[in-house]
Amino acid sequence: MFDKILIxxxxxxxxxxxxxxxxxxxxxxxxxxxxxxxxxxxxLADESVCIGPAQAAASYLNIPALIAACEITNADAVxxxxxxxxENARFAEILAEHNITFIGPxxxxxxxxxxxxxxxxxxxxxxxxxxxxxxxxxxxGAEALKIAEEIGYPVLVxxxxxxxxxxxKVASSPAELHDAMATARAExxxxxxxxxxxxxxxxxxPRHIEIQVLGDGHGNxxxxxxxxxxxxxxxxxxxxxxxxxALNAEQRSKIGETVAKAMADMxxxxxxxxxxxxxxxxFYFIExxxxxxxxxxxxEMITGLDLVQQQIRIAAGAELGFCQDDINFNGxxxxxxxxxxxxxxxxxxxxxxxxxxxxGGLGVRVDSGVYAGYRIPPYYDSLIGxxxxxxxxxxxxxxxxxxxxxxYVIDGIETTIPLYIDxxxxxxxxxxxxxxxxxxxxxx
Ligand code: ADP
Numbered sequence: 001m002f003d004k005i006l007i008x009x010x011x012x013x014x015x016x017x018x019x020x021x022x023x024x025x026x027x028x029x030x031x032x033x034x035x036x037x038x039x040x041x042x043x044l045a046d047e048s049v050c051i052g053p054a055q056a057a058a059s060y061l062n063i064p065a066l067i068a069a070c071e072i073t074n075a076d077a078v079x080x081x082x083x084x085x086x087e088n089a090r091f092a093e094i095l096a097e098h099n100i101t102f103i104g105p106x107x108x109x110x111x112x113x114x115x116x117x118x119x120x121x122x123x124x125x126x127x128x129x130x131x132x133x134x135x136x137x138x139x140x141g142a143e144a145l146k147i148a149e150e151i152g153y154p155v156l157v158x159x160x161x162x163x164x165x166x167x168x169k170v171a172s173s174p175a176e177l178h179d180a181m182a183t184a185r186a187e188x189x190x191x192x193x194x195x196x197x198x199x200x201x202x203x204x205x206p207r208h209i210e211i212q213v214l215g216d217g218h219g220n221x222x223x224x225x226x227x228x229x230x231x232x233x234x235x236x237x238x239x240x241x242x243x244x245x246a247l248n249a250e251q252r253s254k255i256g257e258t259v260a261k262a263m264a265d266m267x268x269x270x271x272x273x274x275x276x277x278x279x280x281x282x283f284y285f286i287e288x289x290x291x292x293x294x295x296x297x298x299x300e301m302i303t304g305l306d307l308v309q310q311q312i313r314i315a316a317g318a319e320l321g322f323c324q325d326d327i328n329f330n331g332x333x334x335x336x337x338x339x340x341x342x343x344x345x346x347x348x349x350x351x352x353x354x355x356x357x358x359x360g361g362l363g364v365r366v367d368s369g370v371y372a373g374y375r376i377p378p379y380y381d382s383l384i385g386x387x388x389x390x391x392x393x394x395x396x397x398x399x400x401x402x403x404x405x406x407x408y409v410i411d412g413i414e415t416t417i418p419l420y421i422d423x424x425x426x427x428x429x430x431x432x433x434x435x436x437x438x439x440x441x442x443x444x
Contacts, residue, residue: 165235245432
């Protein structure tokens with residue numbers, strides 16, 4: 001097992017990883033930019049190293065600075081969290097060259113899933129259902145028109161290296177396709193430095209349902225059920241729950257077992273999320289994330305497993321040590337993302353938190369790194385915390401979420417809390433009756 005882990009991240013997830021390390025008796029190193037000197041993840045770490053200025057490119061994404069921080073502190077592993085370095089295969093390779101363990105899957109698996117075209121081809125060959133679309137990249141307009149004709153409009157043009165909902169454009173007719181390709185290409189180049197595009201059938205009313213998997217790299221893998229992340233704004237998740245209100249136990253184990261088998265066949269190592277769109281009873285793979293997800297606590301609440309501790313154990317070479325039948329699902333969990341944003345316009349609202357009180361009590365979990373007097377820096381994303389509730393069933397969880405949101409005090413900045421209070425009085429939300437477009441329709 002590792003003696004010391006460097007956490008190459010900030011905010012709530014850095015703190016979350018630290019908790020797992022401390023419970024395992026592993027010392028932690030926090031890294032931070034000059035803008036994060038007062039952050040809670042820095043205060044609670046055993047050691048901390050300033051790795052650069054506020055701009056993430058010069059600090060949290062600065063590979064030489066991260067390696068130097070490992071060398072200075074003698075860290076024997078790095079946990080990348082989500083975002084930043086978490087899906088950077090080159091970083092994992094450089095760490096290996098320095099005899100430092102990257103807590104995550106192999107660089108090879110990160111590369112496969114990082115290219116959505118290769119990812120789709122790979123999982124399709126492993127028996128996972130995918131969205132109908134182009135076989136590989138689309139090079140020119142004439143080819144795009146031909147493929148769109150075959151799969152039928154509307155179609156979605158997507159960036160092979162895309163993420164965060166960027167580089168994606170819908171076209172409903174041949175006339176729109178030309179512009180969709182040009183916009184997606186430009187967005188992809190600007191955002192990801194690569195303008196390879198592919199095409200999919202645009203599903204009109206799907207849910208976003210993702211399967212959490214855990215593999216040990218020795219050929220053992222289990223699924224930990226699904227999360228329904230259909231409530232999205234601009235393709236960004238705001239509310240996640242497990243189980244999905246749309247699936248029954250039979251559908252759950254069927255898709256879960258298909259995914260777990262594919263991961264075992266790949267000898268996948270660590271946690272991963274296989275994302276699907278779900279429409280008319282069918283699953284369609286869209287992508288796989290080879291890292292811990294923001295919404296992982298939802299799965300922890302219904303399985304009782306600590307996913308970060310599992311990642312650490314597996315990175316240290318341990319075998320899974322349990323099988324699918326050992327996973328006991330219990331109750332229902334919901335997570336809402338507390339963002340420092342205006343709840344109507346979603347304009348970021350950085351600033352100083354003047355008063356702070358987080359909810360608590362039975363079945364309530366708050367993952368956050370903020371406190372009264374904390375100044376939210378304007379340089380990073382606006383997630384300041386996650387409220388996760390657990391109940392014996394969905395009705396119970398909704399009731400608990402309503403109660404917990406009512407206890408929150410965050411003064412001095414705007415947050416998305418009022419949005420969730422509003423959603424909880426909506427009959428579609430109460431009935432679990434929503435798809436990926438529901439929230440945007442509701443907001444407009
Ligand atoms: P990213 O990596 O940018 O998040 P994804 O492929 O995961 O991209 O897609 C993000 C979101 O975009 C999905 O959750 C869904 O809302 C929408 N989306 C993606 N592919 C399709 C599709 N073929 N049809 C309809 N919506 C889609």
